[in-house]
Amino acid sequence: MMSIKSSNLGYPRIGENREWKKVMEKYWAGGMEEDEFQEKMKEIRLQHLRKQQDLGIDMIPVGDFSFYDHVLDTAVMFGLVPKRFNEYGGKASIKTYYDIARGTKEAVASEMTKWFNTNYHYIVPELDETKPSLIENRPLQLYQEAKRELNIEGKPVILGPVTFVKLSKGYKKDLFRTVVDQYVPLYAQLLRELEAEGVTWVQIDEPVLATSLSREEVDYFQEIYKILTESAHGIRVILQTYYESVDDYQDIVSLPVHGIGLDFVQDDGENLNSLIKYGFPEDKVLAAGIINGRNIWRANLEETFSLVHNIQQHVADDRLIIQPSSSLLHVPVTKKNEKKLEDNIKNALSFADEKLHEISIIKKGLDKGITEIQNQISDSKRAIEALRALQSTTDAKSKEAELSMERKEPFRVRRQLQQSFFQLPLLPTTTIGSFPQTPEVKKQRSLWRKGQIDQMQYEKFIKEETERWIKIQEKLGLDVFVHGEFERTDMVEYFGEKLEGFQITELGWVQSYGSRCVKPPIIYGDVSFRAPMTLKETLYAQSLTLKPVKGMLTGPITILNWSFARDDISKYEVANQIAFALREEVRILEENGIRMIQVDEPALREGVPLKEEKKEGYLHAAVNAFKLATASVENETQIHTHMCYSNFKEIMGAISEMDADVISIETSKSHGELIHALEESTYDKGIGLGVYDIHSPRIPLLNEIKENIERALNVLDVHQFWINPDCGLKTRGEDETISALQVMVEAAKQVREEVTLQKALRS
Numbered sequence: 166m167m168s169i170k171s172s173n174l175g176y177p178r179i180g181e182n183r184e185w186k187k188v189m190e191k192y193w194a195g196g197m198e199e200d201e202f203q204e205k206m207k208e209i210r211l212q213h214l215r216k217q218q219d220l221g222i223d224m225i226p227v228g229d230f231s232f233y234d235h236v237l238d239t240a241v242m243f244g245l246v247p248k249r250f251n252e253y254g255g256k257a258s259i260k261t262y263y264d265i266a267r268g269t270k271e272a273v274a275s276e277m278t279k280w281f282n283t284n285y286h287y288i289v290p291e292l293d294e295t296k297p298s299l300i301e302n303r304p305l306q307l308y309q310e311a312k313r314e315l316n317i318e319g320k321p322v323i324l325g326p327v328t329f330v331k332l333s334k335g336y337k338k339d340l341f342r343t344v345v346d347q348y349v350p351l352y353a354q355l356l357r358e359l360e361a362e363g364v365t366w367v368q369i370d371e372p373v374l375a376t377s378l379s380r381e382e383v384d385y386f387q388e389i390y391k392i393l394t395e396s397a398h399g400i401r402v403i404l405q406t407y408y409e410s411v412d413d414y415q416d417i418v419s420l421p422v423h424g425i426g427l428d429f430v431q432d433d434g435e436n437l438n439s440l441i442k443y444g445f446p447e448d449k450v451l452a453a454g455i456i457n458g459r460n461i462w463r464a465n466l467e468e469t470f471s472l473v474h475n476i477q478q479h480v481a482d483d484r485l486i487i488q489p490s491s492s493l494l495h496v497p498v499t500k501k502n503e504k505k506l507e508d509n510i511k512n513a514l515s516f517a518d519e520k521l522h523e524i525s526i527i528k529k530g531l532d533k534g535i536t537e538i539q540n541q542i543s544d545s546k547r548a549i550e551a552l553r554a555l556q557s558t559t560d561a562k563s564k565e566a567e568l569s570m571e572r573k574e575p576f577r578v579r580r581q582l583q584q585s586f587f588q589l590p591l592l593p594t595t596t597i598g599s600f601p602q603t604p605e606v607k608k609q610r611s612l613w614r615k616g617q618i619d620q621m622q623y624e625k626f627i628k629e630e631t632e633r634w635i636k637i638q639e640k641l642g643l644d645v646f647v648h649g650e651f652e653r654t655d656m657v658e659y660f661g662e663k664l665e666g667f668q669i670t671e672l673g674w675v676q677s678y679g680s681r682c683v684k685p686p687i688i689y690g691d692v693s694f695r696a697p698m699t700l701k702e703t704l705y706a707q708s709l710t711l712k713p714v715k716g717m718l719t720g721p722i723t724i725l726n727w728s729f730a731r732d733d734i735s736k737y738e739v740a741n742q743i744a745f746a747l748r749e750e751v752r753i754l755e756e757n758g759i760r761m762i763q764v765d766e767p768a769l770r771e772g773v774p775l776k777e778e779k780k781e782g783y784l785h786a787a788v789n790a791f792k793l794a795t796a797s798v799e800n801e802t803q804i805h806t807h808m809c810y811s812n813f814k815e816i817m818g819a820i821s822e823m824d825a826d827v828i829s830i831e832t833s834k835s836h837g838e839l840i841h842a843l844e845e846s847t848y849d850k851g852i853g854l855g856v857y858d859i860h861s862p863r864i865p866l867l868n869e870i871k872e873n874i875e876r877a878l879n880v881l882d883v884h885q886f887w888i889n890p891d892c893g894l895k896t897r898g899e900d901e902t903i904s905a906l907q908v909m910v911e912a913a914k915q916v917r918e919e920v921t922l923q924k925a926l927r928s
């Protein structure tokens with residue numbers, strides 16, 4: 166009898182020590198020629214394949230590796246290079262590839278946005294300008310490389326046509342089907358070429374299958390995949406879904422493919438329910454996601470084993486594949502180099518490598534009998550029990566009931582009071598919080614971490630940097646200042662370091678976009694306030710200027726979504742615990758005279774569940790947590806919030822309910838959409854629309870910013886409107902930041918004059 170196979174859906178790109186990031190950034194900085202870059206990248210790529218082989222994975226993905234982002238890879242593979250980067254068409258060079266992602270002096274980068282409900286970002290393909298063709302068969306090349314170099318029979322991973330088009334822009338939504346049809350022959354050709362090479366298995370990712378789809382869309386899958394599988398009979402296609410259950414289980418498992426990949430972890434039990442209820446087609450393979458690809462906790466192997474056992478009741482062993490629930494892109498590489506974690510926490514963790522090891526253990530148990538893995542099962546249970554012992558739960562709910570969740574007066578009253586308190590000019594200018602984390606800032610922090618400079622020297626440096634930037638802000642003529650966040654590595658990691666209930670890893674990095682990584686803190690226990698977290702830096706900055714300095718906090722939902730949260734209590738309970746702690750920080754700031762406080766919620770949008778029926782509950786909890794953190798302040802205290810990334814339309818209602826006095830949002834690259842959303846809404850509070858893109862080093866032109874402002878003023882009251890960049894400036898260089906802000910302030914000044922003149926003329 167053939168046995169169960171183990172598989173992986175995608176492996177982290179960044180490397181144990183972020184080698185991938187370092188190679189890429191060095192190449193960008195001109196520190197390496199393309200040949201060396203290619204060589205180094207290949208080394209990393211092969212090392213990752215070898216590792217998966219050593220961990221005993223039968224079906225190793227190829228093509229999941231990328232030089233930046235797999236959606237961009239797919240676009241470039243189909244020749245979709247916007248004309249502004251390569252007017253002559255043809256194959257994109259490495260330079261062009263990075264230009265699309267990062268922009269050039271002359272051309273703005275393609276838009277970047279969130280990948281489903283994750284903190285990973287992809288580059289949005291622009292379909293409008295170019296007729297697609299299969300320029301190069303990337304999965305084929307990577308398959309050949311794995312075979313040639315390591316004798317690995319790889320499993321090419323391809324982003325499927327429906328998801329690809331759905332994530333793209335540059336076509337009318339009602340032409341969706343027509344556009345997908347353009348791609349189907351190209352995918353067919355791609356598969357035929359893989360078939361000719363002797364490829365056995367292909368994984369085609371269609372994560373849109375885990376969202377709420379219309380009947381029509383589900384029917385498309387039927388037609389499209391029929392064409393695809395018929396064009397390459399010899400190849401076995403696994404249609405892969407993840408991050409949620411599939412709604413139309415019976416239709417989806419009957420699609421004309423050889424295998425279906427289902428997530429049995431992030432599905433609230435729905436996929437297993439459907440499997441039990443409807444069974445599984447006898448002619449298909451089930452690729453079952455059984456180890457959590459989105460979290461970092463060690464699996465209780467007894468439970469995992471019994472999950473597989475349940476699945477086995479409906480699928481024969483020779484048609485069963487076990488794998489993580491999603492790509493491991495979302496978790497750090499390995500815990501083995503962590504030296505500072507508390508033993509009982511480290512022992513309960515499982516990063517990418519450890520997860521693949523867990524898959525191999527389960528496979529061994531299935532092959533040789535459960536007694537063969539009894540020790541590992543016991544170890545896993547003991548590790549989790551020891552973790553539970555650290556996690557005592559307070560009753561967050563009862564605390565919440567005693568607290569006021571509403572501001573004292575409604576916005577229309579607060580607005581007047583705040584205006585007389587702050588006396589801000591029309592169209593006030595501000596920034597989102599962080600200023601450049603220059604190599605010098607990172608170096609000082611690194612020296613301090615290593616103990617090569619002491620706490621006092623480090624704090625002195627942070628103060629000097631803050632002071633320098635207060636002066637720069639004065640000189641620029643901004644209206645509302647920030648302290649610059651120089652003391653923070655990452656916003657979420659910083660609060661994780663200060664709050665009770667968190668552990669910080671040394672090397673637990675995860676790719677967020679391009680070469681940029683984050684180190685999500687781990688929420689293992691009850692979260693609570695320990696000591697003021699932002700007071701010292703804020704008060705220092707405020708002491709240097711008469712302009713208001715915004716207090717700068719990260720909101721509860723963002724801290725939750727950008728951490729790895731404990732899974733023994735509901736995530737909303739965790740959010741409320743964080744909110745209580747922030748409420749205390751807000752109180753202390755206010756008490757010390759900080760009367761503008763920004764509570765960032767950039768991750769609110771990404772956390773919206775993929776399924777329609779779960780959205781309302783999430784948004785309700787998110788609004789609740791935000792209000793819990795902020796509603797206690799006086800009427801004159803102005804609460805700001807900030808969100809980056811577009812697609813606000815469906816959450817406009819929730820944004821309004823948060824009852825922040827001012828919100829700043831990213832719009833520079835998706836201006837039209839937001840303006841449209843605002844046209845249709847009754848949003849009446851302060852709103853700062855990002856007037857330039859901070860993800861690109863390009864300095865915006867005066868007229869571009871003016872146009873952005875003027876267009877916004879067509880739908881917004883001039884008294885509502887603030888002027889700010891799209892997001893924080895920490896990733897930018899110092900000179901480019903100052904130049905861009907100069908242009909922004911000048912644009913604000915000119916529009917202000919125009920508005921005042923128009924008013925005078927009218928009266």
Ligand SMILES: Nc1nc2c(c(=O)[nH]1)N[C@@H](CNc1ccc(C(=O)N[C@@H](CCC(=O)N[C@@H](CCC(=O)N[C@@H](CCC(=O)O)C(=O)O)C(=O)O)C(=O)O)cc1)CN2
Binds near residue numbers: 610612654683
């Ligand atoms: N968590 C989170 N998610 C987010 C965002 C965010 O700000 N935070 N913003 C949005 C966009 N995503 C982003 C993600 C990462 C970064 C980013 O800048 N990351 C930095 C790391 C930031 C950091 O923690 N830096 C540390 C460690 C820096 C470092 O690498 N140090 C060197 C040593 C440097 C030296 O000695 O000179 C090393 O360890 O090797 C520090 O400043 O202390 C990077 O990848 O470069 C920006 C935006 C959405 N999601």
Ligand SMILES: [Zn+2]
Binds near residue numbers: 809893
């Ligand atoms: Zn932002």
